[in-house]
Amino acid sequence: MRECLDEAILQSYFDGELSGQQLESVTSHLATCKTCAVTAREIEAETALLAAAFAPEFEAAVPTEQLRRRLDAAIAGLQTQRLPVNESSTFSVRGWLQSLVAPLSFSPQRAFGYAGLVLVLGFAAILGINQWRATSPGVNLASNEDSSRITKGKLAVAPAATGADSQIPAPDSSETIVNLPARATTSPKSAAVKRRPIKSATTSAENVAATRPDDRVKLLPGERSYLQTIAKLDSTIKSNERPMRPALQAEYQRNLALVDRALAATRNAAKKNPNDPDAAEFMMAAYQNKVNLLNAVAEARSFNRQQD
């Protein structure tokens, strides 16, 4: 007999933290091990209890105190950096004019001194130009690094927007970086408003890709109704906000992958043999299989929801 599962693994199982393979392994173990099944049942009950108890906390999109403190500290840091600039604005105009006039009062010693300085500066300029020419790739690299750093910052906010950078006007990177703390300190609603342009850019990217002539999917006869049914069933399954039970999820994902593979292959065949009714029949059978599977999972979710 196999050893019983560790409680931490079972907890991860119910938290949806296991990989597909682990998920299946745990599910099959639970089906055969009564002791683990009892433990799993207890953990599930506890998890459900905690989830119910903390539901209001999780639903409220309020930054935690720790996050708030970190943001306050970040803002304070920005203000202290600006402080020296503010101090320099307190100098007097008179002192500044005096400092300009003072070097213009000539004497023979000063004249030699200035001539020497001009020579030194001249040599330094020539050397500097030569050096710059020799190391110009390094300068380019540095500039690339700068731009990549900005791009990374942008990615951190909207990773989905990368695919369409060339086609979509990129949001102002400086705005993204500077506004980040300020955005976070505002309410979640305003944060959502700030993010909206990036999200819409992603959507428009998808639209662009979707409307690109090469990528446009031509539906075969009879496909549309199946696709509509599948979309409805899919939304029904996803409309349940509670996470899918791990055992159900494992079974669903495994079988969905199979059905999708069958669908892709039969669709490919039907597309390549447009006048062959048998090819179309295979494809329709694959669609029907998917509908059957989604129906079964939707029913199962509905059943599980009754118990929650």
Added chain:
Amino acid sequence: MKFRAILSILLFAILAANAFAGEGNPRASRKDDVGEQKAERSVVVDAAVAVSLCVASGNIIIHGWNRNEVRARSADAVKIELAHAAPTSGASIKKLEVAVFNKDEAEKPAGKCQAFSDIELNVPHGATVLVQTRDGDISIAEVAAAYAGTQNGDIEVQKASRSIEVGSLAGNVCLKDSSGRVNVSSAGGSVEAANLQPLRADDEFEVTTTSGDILLSHVTHKQINTKTVSGNLTMTGPLVPAGRYWFNSFSGDVTLALPANSSFKLVAKVSQDGEIITDFPLTLTQTSASSAAEATAVATADPVAPVAKSGSVSPVTKAGPVVRVDVKPKIHVKVKPEVRVAFSMRRVNGIHGTGDAIISVSSFLGTLRLEQN
């Protein structure tokens, strides 16, 4: 003095031990009570009563008996209720709902399908049972009609006399020695059916799975319809005269093990890569493929010998009267199915004997085997 002190300490220790023991005992006895408790209810019902039961987890065992009475028992549940509408005078109960209460919910009724208990029911032979569970196994025997659903548990139905309709996601389904209409669906679980027969002429037998295997043995319905995506389909036993059989698979193999005297027409649809291997001497009436030449059946001295003119169909004669036909694909691309480059459908129609039954097989990537028992 010292002796007194020691004595008093000892006395105190004994009293304390007693106190602890006294506190512990009731808990233990309560647990024992709960452990030994068996909830049981029974009620007199109509012979054709419909009994429904739904639990979250726990095994369900239902057995038909010769009494017009329903009895429900559970060693886990703290209470069982048999809910039914008040029967009119002289009439018996025709519909009954079994409600199960968890140990920790003795005072308040559990929500629908929330119980976690094993339960055993006895129902009249003529009863229709509707049971649903999430994780438990279901076993039903000797009832008229069985409707059962589970997500992870297995389902077993034996000696059902009128109809069976069961659904499972991951669990296996096993049907035995029953009659009537049959409908089974399963995603990942396998389906095994043995010794099933129709009650009426139009009773159908239908099984659908996604990845589960389907194994039929001596199923004598006139219409058998099986579909799977990646499971293997196997049928053994005699064909019914004028029977109609459909076997549909994407990547699973279809194996039909039939008696040598079987008489059938075969309509096989396979992809160009699909293979048909038969022990039966088939007379091909048609083979076609989008890129292959049309084949026509040609009568020979031996009327049952397979004759094919298609370049892609090559008969391989075995010792004795058994002839094997290998339908070899013209293009065999040894790569994963999703990146195959050449798909082409192939239809092979053949006949054996007088062609009483009709067997339709569709397999996209799998192999069809017709084996002689």
